[in-house]
Amino acid sequence: MDNELTALGIIFTEFYYWITVVIMFLIHVGFCMYEVGASRHKNHMHTLMKNTMIIPLVTITFFFFGWWIYFAFPNGPGFIGGLVEAPHATIYSEAMAPHMGAGDFNGWERINGVFWAAFLLFSWTAASIVSGAVIERIKTSGFMVLAVAIGSFFWIIDAAWGWHPDGWMVQVLGYHDAYASGVIHGIAGFFALGVLINLGPRIGKFAADGTPRNINPRNPWLVTIGLFLIYTGFWGFYVACNIPMWDVQAGDGVFYSATNIYLGPTTLSGITFNFLMSLSGGLMAGYIVSKGDPFWTYSSGLAGIIAASAGNDLYHPIQAMLIAAITVPVIYKMHYWVERRFKIDDAVGAVAVHGYAGFFGMIWAGFMLWGYPSSPNTEYAAINPLGNFIGALIMCGVLGFIPGWVIAKILKSAGMLRVPPEIEITGLDIGLHEADKADEQGIINAELEYVRSRT
Numbered sequence: 001m002d003n004e005l006t007a008l009g010i011i012f013t014e015f016y017y018w019i020t021v022v023i024m025f026l027i028h029v030g031f032c033m034y035e036v037g038a039s040r041h042k043n044h045m046h047t048l049m050k051n052t053m054i055i056p057l058v059t060i061t062f063f064f065f066g067w068w069i070y071f072a073f074p075n076g077p078g079f080i081g082g083l084v085e086a087p088h089a090t091i092y093s094e095a096m097a098p099h100m101g102a103g104d105f106n107g108w109e110r111i112n113g114v115f116w117a118a119f120l121l122f123s124w125t126a127a128s129i130v131s132g133a134v135i136e137r138i139k140t141s142g143f144m145v146l147a148v149a150i151g152s153f154f155w156i157i158d159a160a161w162g163w164h165p166d167g168w169m170v171q172v173l174g175y176h177d178a179y180a181s182g183v184i185h186g187i188a189g190f191f192a193l194g195v196l197i198n199l200g201p202r203i204g205k206f207a208a209d210g211t212p213r214n215i216n217p218r219n220p221w222l223v224t225i226g227l228f229l230i231y232t233g234f235w236g237f238y239v240a241c242n243i244p245m246w247d248v249q250a251g252d253g254v255f256y257s258a259t260n261i262y263l264g265p266t267t268l269s270g271i272t273f274n275f276l277m278s279l280s281g282g283l284m285a286g287y288i289v290s291k292g293d294p295f296w297t298y299s300s301g302l303a304g305i306i307a308a309s310a311g312n313d314l315y316h317p318i319q320a321m322l323i324a325a326i327t328v329p330v331i332y333k334m335h336y337w338v339e340r341r342f343k344i345d346d347a348v349g350a351v352a353v354h355g356y357a358g359f360f361g362m363i364w365a366g367f368m369l370w371g372y373p374s375s376p377n378t379e380y381a382a383i384n385p386l387g388n389f390i391g392a393l394i395m396c397g398v399l400g401f402i403p404g405w406v407i408a409k410i411l412k413s414a415g416m417l418r419v420p421p422e423i424e425i426t427g428l429d430i431g432l433h434e435a436d437k438a439d440e441q442g443i444i445n446a447e448l449e450y451v452r453s454r455t
Contacts, residue, residue: 062156181308
């Protein structure tokens with residue numbers, strides 16, 4: 001930093017991403033509260049600890065290889081080129097530790113850690129989406145494998161392909177997904193669907209004739225607060241998908257702007273309009289279609305944001321609202337149709353809210369933004385319906401559903417996927433409860449012995 005103006009820009013960018021991480025942390029707090037509120041009392045601690053352990057598992061693995069994948073895989077590798085060198089993202093790089101001086105890292109010395117952390121919080125979100133769908137019957141060991149697979153491998157591959165400024169899907173297909181309708185939500189939702197097919201429904205979910213029974217949230221207040229925290233954390237999510245200050249006309253002029261993830265110009269003002277309008281459209285539609293059901297009303301607010309997220313950098317606010325309002329009834333109906341037809345027990349509606357809404361969000365963006373540039377690079381394909389549809393199939397099917405199904409199938413064959421029926425019926429917290437009872441009885445016995453010794 002050789003002058004005050006350069007220093008101000010660098011430090012502002014560093015602080016900008018640091019703040020987004022702080023806000024996004026609320027997403028994980030919200031997921032923990034939401035899932036515990038949705039589970040029955042006998043499974044509370046297992047549900048909480050399963051989601052909590054996403055933090056160390058995904059953080060460590062994302063540090064070792066997830067961050068490198070994003071920068072090394074934009075060409076596939078093998079689709080339009082080979083691996084890309086990423087010297088700042090390897091675990092032995094000086095830029096992956098405190099670094100005060102200049103180097104050969106093109107400015108990554110200062111923002112590497114905070115930008116890594118922003119992407120890491122996206123990774124936690126991907127794993128948490130799967131976590132909610134499978135509560136009350138999955139083994140912790142099996143879930144840990146799934147969390148690392150989606151959180152540190154598959155989602156970051158699709159980010160390299162379709163969320164990198166030079167990703168092959170952006171270049172060849174004109175793929176556009178500014179706030180991750182597919183890159184995070186679609187892939188995680190369909191990964192969860194692949195897992196659920198192998199995991200099977202909770203005992204008692206379906207009657208003998210196949211009719212589904214409602215297993216309602218046991219603490220609706222906790223679910224409500226959890227979802228509002230997810231809404232709050234989503235502000236940081238949106239902001240972290242932007243570059244705060246970039247010369248978008250560096251080749252033929254100077255024009256500084258906030259940009260989307262593809263380095264195309266947008267404004268924080270515009271995305272603020274669209275975030276709140278898509279949230280509101282989703283909430284209103286959810287309230288109407290569910291006849292005021294609180295669980296689906298709050299979940300539909302999140303689904304509305306996700307449905308509009310692919311194009312919320314460029315949509316008009318009314319477009320964002322209508323996309324949310326139209327998508328929510330569709331995914332609501334799809335959830336119950338899939339549940340009845342295929343006996344899929346998605347405990348929190350994660351496949352619908354994230355998977356189906358994310359898929360439709362990509363389709364909407366392809367049509368609504370048809371002809372817009374996918375990148376400031378004029379040689380790349382423009383945004384178009386076919387490109388986004390193919391992108392949706394890649395995100396949701398190739399990198400989402402198929403890996404989720406295959407990994408879960410292997411875990412099931414190895415006996416690592418589902419707890420035994422007797423444990424599920426008693427509750428996954430049985431070991432903890434037995435220990436508490438033993439301690440409680442031990443304390444009672446000690447107290448009685450103390451009283452006897454004093455008389």
